[in-house]
Amino acid sequence: MMPILETIRAxxxxxxxxxxxxxxxxxxxxxxxxxxxxxxxxxGGVSMKIxxxxxxxxxxxxxxxxxxxxxxxxxxxxxxxxxISISYxxxxxxxPTVAHFLIMVWYRRKENLVDPNPASILRHALGxxxxxxxxxxxxxxxxxxxxxxxxxxxxxxxYIYASLAYxxxxxxxxxxxxxxxxxxxxxxxxxxxxxxxxxxRSVVFYLIAAGFLLLRHLxxxxxxxLYLRGIVLVGIVAFPILYVWERRRTPEGTD
Numbered sequence: 096m097m098p099i100l101e102t103i104r105a106x107x108x109x110x111x112x113x114x115x116x117x118x119x120x121x122x123x124x125x126x127x128x129x130x131x132x133x134x135x136x137x138x139g140g141v142s143m144k145i146x147x148x149x150x151x152x153x154x155x156x157x158x159x160x161x162x163x164x165x166x167x168x169x170x171x172x173x174x175x176x177x178x179i180s181i182s183y184x185x186x187x188x189x190x191p192t193v194a195h196f197l198i199m200v201w202y203r204r205k206e207n208l209v210d211p212n213p214a215s216i217l218r219h220a221l222g223x224x225x226x227x228x229x230x231x232x233x234x235x236x237x238x239x240x241x242x243x244x245x246x247x248x249x250x251x252x253x254y255i256y257a258s259l260a261y262x263x264x265x266x267x268x269x270x271x272x273x274x275x276x277x278x279x280x281x282x283x284x285x286x287x288x289x290x291x292x293x294x295x296r297s298v299v300f301y302l303i304a305a306g307f308l309l310l311r312h313l314x315x316x317x318x319x320x321l322y323l324r325g326i327v328l329v330g331i332v333a334f335p336i337l338y339v340w341e342r343r344r345t346p347e348g349t350d
Contacts, residue, residue: 151211156196164188247278
């Protein structure tokens with residue numbers, strides 16, 4: 096008998112309160128299961144505390160699931176869908192009630208769900224919370240890249256306007272080029288704070304950077320044919336080397 100009681104207590108999370116001292120049960124009020132001021136039960140002279148998940152699901156099962164099940168079974172019986180007596184509805188309603196209680200306690204303990212809200216539990220079971228977090232992270236990354244792109248284009252347009260309207264010294268092109276390169280590197284090589292340098296991303300970075308260089312020369316009226324040849328030549332020489340380097344690095348487990 097005692098192993099069965101211990102098993103039930105373990106499932107309910109019904110254990111002695113920490114620091115509780117076992118005392119001899121004396122005749123009187125202590126034999127009647129008095130409730131201490133803090134709401135804990137006394138069993139055999141030992142103050143006990145039930146798991147909060149068990150308590151929440153027990154109240155939900157008794158107060159809602161049982162009566163919904165009873166009304167549903169009663170309606171089906173009176174409508175002729177269940178060929179049984181209406182008196183069986185009281186006992187049959189216990190089946191979905193107990194099943195709901197056991198499943199919810201097991202799942203909430205397994206997933207460590209503290210929130211008893213049924214909607215939150217359902218969203219977690221369907222994976223909506225994980226998908227929502229993933230979509231939020233994706234939106235954050237997109238917003239960061241959009242802001243960097245807007246700043247990059249704004250800096251470039253300000254430089255072009257200043258060069259055409261005020262004929263500023265072209266010495267300023269070097270710091271502008273460095274700033275543009277930094278923003279472009281964040282856009283192409285960084286995803287959610289993680290750097291991902293690959294040959295494909297390097298090609299994208301090189302083509303966009305080359306596009307800015309050509310746009311600058313076109314806007315300022317400089318010849319672009321020589322620069323275009325240089326860009327193509329550098330790409331032909333550099334990217335096969337980068338491809339071979341990445342192929343050798345991949346088996347080592349680095350990104």
